[in-house]
Amino acid sequence: MNNEQETMNYGMTSCARFPLLLKAMNSSMLVSAHNLDCLFVISSDGDDLRVEHVRLQQLLGIALSDDQQRLSLAAYHQIWDYRRITEQSGDASSANAFSGHDSLYFPCGSITTGHLNTHDLAWGKEGLFLVNTRFNCVARAVYGKSFEFVWKPPFISELVAEDRCHLNGLAMKDGVPAYVSYFSGTDQHYGWREGSSFQGAVMRIGDNQIVADGLSLPHSPRIHNGYLYFCESGTGRLWRCKENSLPASRSDLELVAELNGFTRGLRLVGDMAFIGLSVVRPAKDGLKRHVDMPLLHMQTSLASGVIVIDLRDGSEIARLTFSGALNQIYDVELLFGSAAPRFVEIQSDEITEIFAL
Template identity: 35%
Template sequence: MSERPISPEVAASPSGAGVQMHASRLFVSWLAEQHASIAFTTYQGGKIFFVGVNANGELAIFNRNLARVMGVAVHEHTLWIATLWQLWRFENVLKPGERYGAYDRYYVPQLAYTTGDIDVHDVGVDADGDPIFISTLFSCIARPDPKYSFTPIWKPPFVSRYAAEDRCHLNGLAMRDGQAAYVSCVARSDANEGWREHRRTGGLIIDVASNEIVCSGLSMPHSPRWHNGTLYLLNAGTGEFGRVDLQTGQFIPIAFCPGFLRGLSFSGDYAVVGLSMQRKGSALSDLLLDENLAERGIQARCAVQVIDLKRGDVVHELRLGGAIEELFDTAIIPGARNCGSVGFISDEIRHTLFLRE
């Protein structure tokens, strides 16, 4: 267990594995003002990172290795984290005001559902505090099951059956009032990986309750989120963060971010967005994003950006370099200053005990 601080303008390697991070000048101050920490995941690097502020007012970076980690959901003192073949519940074992070393949140893995490799993307938490998730491989919303790999609870109306074929690349989940409200998918397809032929303009947002398509013509949309009465999303194939006008069905861009966008969370009047670099010859390339980047004379970057919802400006950034080039999800942990977690590999997990009083 270690804390890896970096100053706001100095690059560092918080993982010891060739990862550098560089924060914009006022990023630390913003984190302190929000009274929150940020978690973000990278399946490419197999890590979850916690970003906060240490006791000296410096940026604190903490990470743990998790196999192909993707979606993460925060619910009170719980983190639900999707990995290659499991859905994990990590629990904060500290009471309010209590610390464990440098940390005011300390997450311990307490429960895991074995799902198999069903390509879990976004994770949500319902009104009962139970997790639900997107299985992209099976094109459905599902729940973990104590006996089976998962229990499917919804699929798009144009998908004829549950099959391990990634037919439409269902990927994003927006929760509203404790219910699954909207999903994103790359195309209206009912064939094995049929979405790949429609990456530029085939993207959809679907209302789960009504089965209606509420927005279309998108390019690889990800991370729909309901926040303060508005449906936001990442139009990843164009590099645009924006909102959906549910009256007209139009996507309204708010900000351009130079990267393939995945992972959206909110802290008050700010959005936190994950940016990825593009893999040539992959689903992340040959998109309108390429043209938008060229028009602005920039290259795609790997970063976490903070966007002011009132002005549409990118106001803060944590840029990643080195071994990590792609992110998947972001999450805000409200009230947390500096987060840590038990790992699986060292003996530390054997000796970390927290007892009910």
């Protein structure tokens, strides 16, 4: 997409390689933008990008099952569940259901959780796991309940809706929750808002061991090819460490990339990392906090978008840049084997005439 397109007060431009990369992968990309209440669906025809959006209130985490047949989205007080249907499967009864698209994502239900401030989501062996930021715990999404408790950090003394440590990121391993990221090891209401930005950590769930600390506002831990990766958002960095070397001192961490944006949202595939970038936003309550965050003192302007990095040498492969109001990215995901997906809007009229059989 060579010319900036303005819709909903946002713009989107890409380098020439970005649409070529998606086309070569036969994939599409999902990006959650919580400040715009949108899921952006970005695909390619080889020369240009196609962009559609689905409106979902305060959207944060995105989770795909391993077979890519179930998609879950954390939107304010609900978890929305979508099913993937293809024309070949014959599971949609409307003749116009696909309209030139190669797959259809159909909203088939939701769980009302109340406002848990759910951040990361992940499908595992025992269902859908969520980071329940407001209650400082990892939980399971269960129909008929707001959540089912799974685990909390050992420094959290009680299960209360106080967002004490700002638990946010979740890494899965072998289908079970393995690592989490949080901003500060505090046990007071909104305690993470006080003091330095460098109080963050990544913790291993199995033994409650802190494996990396002294981090500036970490997000998006992921396990990939024997490494633990995570974003140190306040510095714009992506780090990794061999999992068998954990816990890691600062000298054990390997810097993969340092970028000009708040790194949050990470999808790893092969030798590539798709990384979400955001600008630093003012606190909603108007108060100043984390004034020592390195990104606040960068001489270059901060960018928002998605950058693709070569994990072998940290070089940039491709970049998608956002502008205007599209400046707060939470999660990035890839739909494999779907170069032109269609998402059915929950509130649209067309949903009344599409039937998943």
